[in-house]
Amino acid sequence: MSRVKAIRSAAATSLSRHLSTKAVKLPEYPVDTSYLVSHYTAPALAAAFSDRDKPPTTPLDDAFSTRHLDRIKKRLNRLPRQIAKMSHKRAAVVIPLCTIDGAPHVIFTLRSSHMRFHRGEVCFPGGMVESGDTCIENTCLREMEEELGVPASQVNVLGILRCDWSNVASITGVAVTPVVGHIDQFDESTLTLNSDEVESLFTVPLALLVQDKYWIRPNNATPVFTAGPHLIWGLTAYVLDICIREVLLVEEGDKDTAPATTTPTAQILRPAEFLAVNEAFLPLRENGNACNVDDLRSRLYCGEFSADGDSFMVAGQNEEVFIYDTNSWKRKDALPVRDVRWTVTDAHFTPNAHAVVYSSITSIVRMVTKEGKESAFSLAESQSTLSSGSRAQRRRMSINFGVWSLGVNAAGTEFLAGTTNNSVVLHDMTTNTSVCHLVGHDNDVNAITFVDGSSNVFVSGSDDCLIKLWDRRVMADAKPQGVFVGHTDGITHMSSRDDGIYFVSNAKDQTAKLWDVRKCLTDESKIHRTLPQFQWDYRFEEYPGNFEGVDDEAHPQDQSVLTYRGHAVKQTLIRVYFSPVHSTGQRYIYSGSAEGEVVVYDVLTANVVDRLELPSQGVTRDVRWHPHKPILVSPDFYGKLCVWQKEHRTDESIASPTSDDDDV
Structure with missing residues (x-):
């Protein structure tokens, strides 16, 4: 045994000595x-x-020099390969870098309106892999010659842009491989466009593409480029953004000047783009009408898709919150609601869609899980956090109020509540305590929303016609960080673009407005308070400004970015939203209407892009766009759940109503 121990000890000593010296x-x-x-x-x-x-950067003037092109090749070879999802459908696109009059540009095409898929979209040249292609680079070169007439010999292939394949896939399920190529001294006049595949060709200077101010990059979402002659978004923007930030690495250059060849994006859509909107993105059925998938026979006040789009929730004057499978539109859950006064005023999924948080015209907000487990959050207990009024007034206001609107933060740990006592409540669900209870308005707070996912900055909209900006990190004495002036009647709803900058509001002055949080009034004492300009009851009466001979004047201090007119805000708190970032690049805003329709606006021009009418007369209080698919759902004010979508549904595929509730 002693001999064995000696051998082991010697081996250990030798190994230790070897590792320490080598x-x-x-x-x-x-x-x-x-x-x-x-x-x-x-x-x-x-x-x-x-x-x-x-990362080292190269001056813009040397972006496509021989030396820098060699660097680009090396960077492409050094990017790590990602684990690819298996797909029987493979395609390739080329990111065509080019030099025009000595300046670096990138080439884009607008797909033909005759194409079956992606018609009218901005894209890179490319197509499906064919059996005769010897490699993925050959696919790109072949497609580029077929579409644009560019000979393969003129393209210097720099390498494959290796991306995360879980994201680089088209909405038709095709796995796309991006290849980076360069064309020296590009001359558009020598090209022959294939009109069956390409509507037109355009170039964007690299000087614009490298400037961050022209990009919208929402968290965990596809970026959007806004400074070209066409909006660039979706898969094209995704691979372009990776190429610029990971491979090209070019300095921004002069940020104050833009080439004269640039056309503003805020223009009327061209014919091919209108076709793309109507047939690819806007959620229309074949006959252009909505399909009633359920009739709950009582008023529906709100609805919402889950984050993955697999579920849709509706709530209103029923005794349950109903959850639908969005593939079949069959009810899959019915969650009980308690202590409802008149109606559920607002409801939201938690981020994991495992529970629903809802409110009514009471001071208690509740959460119910899919298993039926309930939690109650009493906002009346937050009187100690009220920041204005006498102690007796604070006590009275903290008990006798209801909640008109809710907003759940991205983490699912806190919610905002806009109340009938002119206040805003920020409540922590993990500790069941109110972080703050701000009495900062002169009338009901009908609308509330976080500006981004951080939960620090939020806005509130009231019947006092004002929108106020709050930052939880610097709140004191219910004093907002800014006030947005422009509406001439009460605010009914607000929603954020989730980029920390823009949000949109609906109001009883029959307008929606786009706002920039950086453009607000900081001195509330300088605001004109001669509003609202009309005395009317929006629940029963026509808006006085619609009558002939009546002046509907704009607010003299209007701070909004843009105003949208064309929908009716009456009878109830009509809602408005941005279209989804993943499928539309948030190019549109859409609103319900008291005239029984959904109105879609171009966010940049304020033009009405489309009006979607309900099958029967009703009031469209809320409407929601699927986060990924061309599907739009409207919980009708008279109990109908209406769905617009591309696929034609047969009567057998439509869910049958199962509720026995009486009309209210």
Whole structure:
């Protein structure tokens, strides 16, 4: 035994001495890292992202010089390969870099209106992989020659842009491989466009593409480029953004001047783009009408898609919140609601869609899970956090109030409540305590929304015609950080673009308005308070400003970015939203209407893009757009759940009503 121990001890001593004197040394890069990169080893990733902290940039004038093109090739080869989803449908596109009159540009095409898929969309040249293609690069070169007439010999292939395949896939399920190529001294006059595939061709200077101010990059969403002659979004914007930020690495140059060749995006849509809107993005059925998938025979006040779009929830004057499977539109859950006064005024899924948070005209907000477990959050207990009024007044106001609107933060830990006692409540659901109870308005707070996912900044809209900006980090004595002036009647609803800058509001002055949080009044004492300009009851009467000979004057201090007119805000608190970022790049805003329709506006021009009419006369109080698909759902004020979507549904596929509730 002693001999064995001695051998073991000697071996351990030898190993220790070897490791201490001969440390393992990784090879220097660049070397042939194809094996490492393919197998996702740490050295490969370190080599690929070694310049992440301070990536070297190249002056704009040298962006497509021979030396920098060589750098681009090396960067493309060093990007790590990502794990690809298996797909039997493969395609490739080329990101065509080019030089025009000595200035670097990128080429884009507008797909023909005759194409079956993606008609009228901005894209890169490319297409499906064919059996005769020897490699993915050949697919790009072949398609570019077929579409634009550019010979393969004129294209300098720099490499494959390796991206996250879970994101780089078209809405038709095709796995797309982007290839970066460069064309020296590009001359558009020598091209022959294939009219069956390409509507038109345009170029955008790299000087614009590298400037962050022209990009909208929402968290966890596809970016959008806004400074070209056409809006660039979706898969094209995604791969372009990666190429610019990870591969080209060009300095922004002069930020104050833009090339004269640039056309503003805020223009009337061209014919091919209108076709794309009507046939690809706007959720129309074949006959252009909504399909009633359920009749709950009582008023529906609100609805919402889950984050993944698989579920849709409706709530109103029923004794339950109903949840539908959006693939079949069959009811899959009915969650009980308690202590409802008149109606459920607002309801939202938690971020994981496992529970619903809802309010009524009481001071208690409740949450119910799919298993039926309930939680109650009493806002009346927050009188100690009220920031204005006497103690008796605070006590009275903290008990006798209801909730008109709710907003749940991105983490699902807090909610905002707009109340009937002119206040805004921020409540922590994890501790069941109110963070603050701000009495900052002179009338009911009908609308509330977080400006972004941080939960720090939010806005409130009231019947006092004002919208106020709050920051929880600097709140004191119910004093807002800013006031937005422009509406001439009470605010009914607000929703945010979730970018920390823009939000949209609906109001009883029959308008929706786009706002920028950076453009507000900071001195509330300087605001004209001669509003509202008409005395009327919006629940029963016509808006006085609609009558002939009556002046509907704009607010002299209007701070809004844009105003949208064309929908009716009467009878109830009509809602308004931005269209989804994933499928439309938030190019539109859409609103319900008291005239029984959904009105869709171009967010940049304020033009009415479409009007979707209900099958029967009703009031469209709320309307929701599917986060990923061309589907739009309206919980009708008279109990109908209406669905607009591209696919034609047969009567057998429509869910049958199962509720026995009487009319209220």
